[in-house]
Amino acid sequence: EAGVTQSPTHLIKTRGQQATLRCSPISGHTSVYWYQQALGLGLQFLLWYDEGEERNRGNFPPRFSGRQFPNYSSELNVNALELEDSALYLCASSLNVGTGTRNEQFFGPGTRLTVL
């Protein structure tokens, strides 16, 4: 069974540009999560989508946004790129989670974004 896939693998942009990152979850998973891992830092939660709706977002500015499509794939958009946005962006998916469930998340290989 295919795991979580992400594209592109690498992305190079300049300050002020916009970046679009894509993610396809494991078949049967309806929840998609986005995390940022900057160099030398831990994973920071960005966004959670489930059934096409944004369910939660982390402490990131509004220029980080995204959406989830009817086939449960997802897109992360970063507008007005800044140098400190350079990081590995990881997408994860899980089964539909409810209160009290374990929420095991499975990660894709990530998109490495470099902002020059």
Added chain:
Amino acid sequence: RKEVEQDPGPFNVPEGATVAFNCTYSNSASQSFFWYRQDCRKEPKLLMSVYSSGNEDGRFTAQLNRASQYISLLIRDSKLSDSATYLCVVNWSGSSNTGKLIFGQGTTLQVKP
């Protein structure tokens, strides 16, 4: 105080050694606990979930102490391939699910021949 704290290491051990990693978490309402493994410049991979009664998977044993808000991972008979960063991860889902996992900074393990 960080929500999930780990000793960053590195832990340098010889092949065959037993090594233990510890982790503490600050939110007593945390409900799910995991250990992930991350190789250099790769994505985190779920190693094991941690259950209240403790659980074992081959050479790996995880323990949870809710009273002390403490999680541990024991690796027996270390292999060279165990060299990686081990991430302690907590999910808080109290009255409503936040969806987000809280990651520790990771503990680096280097197993040497």
